[in-house]
Amino acid sequence: MRAPGRRGRTGPALVPGGVLGAEAEGCTDNPVFVDGEVLHGGNFHAAPVALASEQHxxxxxxxxxxxxxxxxxxxxxxxxxxxxxxxxxxxxxxxxxxxxxxxxxxxxxxxxxxxxxxxxxxxxxxxxxxxxxxxxxxxxxxxxxxxxxxxxxxxxxxxxxxxxxxxxxxxxxxxxxxxxxxxxxxxxxxxxxxxxxxxxxxxxxxxxxxxxxxxx
The missing domain is CATH 1.20.200.10 (Fumarase/aspartase (Central domain))
Structure with missing residues (x-):
């Protein structure tokens, strides 16, 4: 599943700081409109934030x-x-x-x-x-x-x-x-x-x- 606002990117390094930074800067509501396209991110519950925080x-x-x-x-x-x-x-x-x-x-x-x-x-x-x-x-x-x-x-x-x-x-x-x-x-x-x-x-x-x- 692609996260809205991150198309064409390979994503941040899989380290807690990178994950938290991407989540803070990303648009993760559901759904969102990007360039006239409706995208269902399904990431509004922010599970990556919990996982990254726990590593910290x-x-x-x-x-x-x-x-x-x-x-x-x-x-x-x-x-x-x-x-x-x-x-x-x-x-x-x-x-x-x-x-x-x-x-x-x-x-x-x-x-x-x-x-x-x-x-x-x-x-x-x-x-x-x-x-x-x-x-x-x-x-x-x-x-x-x-x-x-x-x-x-x-x-x-x-x-x-x-x-x-x-x-x-x-x-x-x-x-x-x-x-x-x-x-x-x-x-x-x-x-x-x-x-x-x-x-x-x-x-x-x-x-x-x-x-x-x-x-x-």
Missing amino acids: LLCLHQLAFLAERQLALVLDPAHNGGQPPMLTPTPGPASGFAGVQLAATSHLGAIRQHGYPASLTPVPTNLGNQDHVPMALNSANAVAGALRRAWWITASLFLAVTQLTHLTGSAAGEGLWQRLADGWTPLGSDRPLADEVDATARLIERHFTSVQEEHG
């Missing part, structure tokens, strides 16, 4: 999982070069990054829980007129929510590494790492860190987005 979510989960596991290693004296547990200068009286790690682990769990494929949940509706509704928007919304959680997990890791360099007296590095070291107050006594994690997430998101745009 699978990749996103892997990255979030790796970041959460790296965070666990940074906070563990058995793996961080013998630094204090949870990277607090006063283990016992203070909890350091314990709350941050618990939140990161919870975010990872939420990504998994909300990542159930919408393409496995099509149902008929509208008196059977719509006999295959793939819930594509649900899948796209799940990716959006998971992406925000993944940035929080990544920010938690970046702040923990910044705290580790403070405790060890190591050089912060250059670029983004230096910006983190300059703009963040090292953790001495316990304080709420949720806002700082969120601000750091936005900082690194802007950084990597600009790098991606610069290098295509």
Whole structure:
């Protein structure tokens, strides 16, 4: 079946970004008129959007999982070069990054829980007129929510590494790492860190987005 507006083209590369771009730019109502011809696309239910979104979510989960596991290693004296547990200068009286790690682990769990494929949940509706509704928007919304959680997990890791360099007296590095070291107050006594994690997430998101745009 030919999709309206794509005649004479071989179509985008079969990768999630290409599929989503083609669907966003395409005309997929049913039917449509093209050059005086009536075309029945039958693609208004946007199943490709769900399938492509789910591929994004699978990749996103892997990255979030790796970041959460790296965070666990940074906070563990058995793996961080013998630094204090949870990277607090006063283990016992203070909890350091314990709350941050618990939140990161919870975010990872939420990504998994909300990542159930919408393409496995099509149902008929509208008196059977719509006999295959793939819930594509649900899948796209799940990716959006998971992406925000993944940035929080990544920010938690970046702040923990910044705290580790403070405790060890190591050089912060250059670029983004230096910006983190300059703009963040090292953790001495316990304080709420949720806002700082969120601000750091936005900082690194802007950084990597600009790098991606610069290098295509």
